[in-house]
Amino acid sequence: MKPLKYHEKNRHATWLELFFDLIFVVAIGKVTHTLGHVQQGHFEQEQLWTFFLLFVPLWWVWSSHTIYSNRFDTDSNPHRLATLFIMLLLIVLSARIGEGLEENYPLVMTCYFGIRAIISLMYISPISRLDSRNEFSSRLGVALLISAVVSLSSIFYDPPLRYFVAYIGIFLDILFPVFSWGKIKPLPTHTEHLIERLGLLTLILLGESVISLSGGLSSIQWDHYNVMAAITGFIMICSIWWIYFDSFYLLSKNDSNMSGHALIYSHLFLFMGLALLANLIRHAILNDIAILDFQIMSFIGMTLFFLGKQYGYFIAVPKIRKYIVQNTLIVLALAGLVILLPRVDYILCGLTATMICYVFLNFRYR
Structure with missing residues (x-):
């Protein structure tokens, strides 16, 4: 049996993990595409509910597999085969989600259950007990399997009760890994x-944002407004990259207080914010969205992105918490002002300017 990669020096993501990320982004792209169209300039409630209802379980598929691999990956044949089968189920799931969610719900939930069952069996397998401190893994695997069964049982109910039952299982699924059963503590992240x-x-999600930007430009007649929106959108994506990665090294410092689960969970908000902002860039280029919808979704996207990004640094680096709070409040206050501009492309320019402002404010960390 291969040893845990956890104990390798200079450990990096495996080629399989990178492949898994690409498949996951395909599924997230399908979910994000539910907000790619508007009806007479407005998002419909069904679109918004579909986006949020699907985004969370898909994020948790990636997160739970990453949490397991972070501790127990051996890059063995069984681990590879299990991961590849999860990827197959993700492809099937992503092919059936979107506007036809209700009619495809049983298949979607069956695929989700299959993914969760595989991850549960990975925890129960002997590989996850190679380290003596991780005897809790078999109990965790059983608990995760029970929560997956709860979610699967939602197919026997009519909406909206079925979504309530499904999310009971999902929330149990999300909460179980933060607990340890007995006196033995889990292997640290x-x-x-x-x-x-x-x-x-x-980085891959930012690449998808660029693809969305390019797709918006490819199907319209260019004028100075949509070209300005496209250039501004690209500058915004570059600013997001800078904001996210400029202080990235601080999270891995030896004196960091960051919990692995806290970092994973905070990225739910960050990823949702990225998805919303990417969609809004495309709508600004197409100029097909009502300004009120753009204003609301812009502020929600900015808030989710900054809350998800800042939480990790707030926990990991106590000495800069004052700057984090100040910078976040300044940026969100500026965002609240610029969304009052009279055109969506002007608002996009304003939001990009606020992100550039944050880049300069962030120089104080150094």
């Missing part, structure tokens, strides 16, 4: 590996 995985996924 491999911080450097986890931070690398999160950074790589964020």
